[in-house]
Amino acid sequence: MTNSSRREFLKYSAAAGAALGSTSLSNLAMADEVLKVGAVYVSPVSEIGWTKQHSLGVDAIKAALGNKVEVTTIDSIFKPQDAERVFREMASSGNKLIFGTSFSHGTPMQKVAKRFPDVAFEHCAGIKHTKNLGTFEAKYFEGTYLAGVAAGHVSKSAKIGFIGGFPIPDIVGPANALLLGAQSVNPDMTCSVIFLNSWFDPGKEKEAANTLISQGCDVICSMTDTATGVQVAGQKDVWSIGYASDMSQFGNGKHLTAFTLDWSSVYVNAAKSVATGTWKTSERWQGLSEGVVKMSPLNTDIPAAGKAEVKKAQAAIIAGSLHPFAGEVKDQADKVRAAAGGTLSTSDIRGFNWFVKGMVGKLG
Secondary structure, three states, X not given: OEEEOHHHHHHHHOOOOOOOOOOOHHHOOOOOOOEEEEEEOOOOOOOOOHHHHHHHHHHHHHHHHHHHEEEEEEOOOOOHHHHHHHHHHHHHOOOOEEEEOOHHHHHHHHHHHXXXXXXXXXXXXXXXXXXXXXXXXXXXXXXXXXXXXXXXHHOOOOEEEEEEOOOOXXXXXXXHHHHHHHHOOOOOOEEEEEEOOOOOOHHHHHHHHHHHHHOOOOEEEEEOOOOHHHHHHHHOOOEEEEEEOOOHHHOOOOEEEEEEEOOHHHHHHHXXXXXXXOOOOOEEEEOOOOOXXXXXXXXXXXXXXXXXXXXXXXHHHHHOOOOOOEOOEEXXXXXXXXXXXXXXXXXXXXXXXXXXXXXXXXXX
């Protein structure tokens, strides 16, 4: 497996030519050839977090295919112009399967995929798929709803805080579900939100966490690529909720739970299907029932009734008898978005550009 930094990769990729693909996806399977796979990360690989979970997906490919696969990974690629160069170089270097791991990789991947029709592209958090560009995403909101139920059982101020990277649907929806889960326990719960406009900025995240705590929030949830929110909360003796990985080691005993991500099945299935020439573009949106979203162990200090309620809600979501966005759901302006007995549609959930009632903050 080859690992390169953003600087090292761009040094040589800027000078490389962009060869156009000439074969079809159906011709990818060659039994005696090693499958070359590329993965582009939006931030550095640390011991926990968003990028760590994607790196574990890559590790799963290596474990599954052994010496039949060669993997190249590049980290810290966020800017679209950098991403386009990286994806183009990966495709022209013989990689037959390329993963993008950030919403910001979308436009660059779409451009490069058109030029390399013989390469299979997989985009996490993508919203557009083409003949050779598939998308996959997690139902984060299922995890945040359960975390919200736990928060509702420990919060004394009835105020929770949420720190998000960017105000995009994949972040706004989970923030809304976090509050709805808490309100299922205590209808008076509110949630204050701060967006960093960055996926990886520990300094900003520390400031945001301190701000929310100073406003009386006694549970902090962060959807970023660091454990900073969990660390700050623990230092201030405030409850926290982890994201992507189990972050309990950073919580000073105050880590409630984490909604973790396991992309292994997505990565391995894509690699195997490309290797056998059976890969087809698809759009996947998976959650608790598929094992893509998982909950880390609940803090032992959560009241027994609270732990029981979280586990009951989790079983109900998996069974399909509970939906986090089942009505009645109102927005901040008190407008009914989902009537009692109804549920927000998939397009509504995947296109969230509004906050539910009880959220404190703005999207813009």
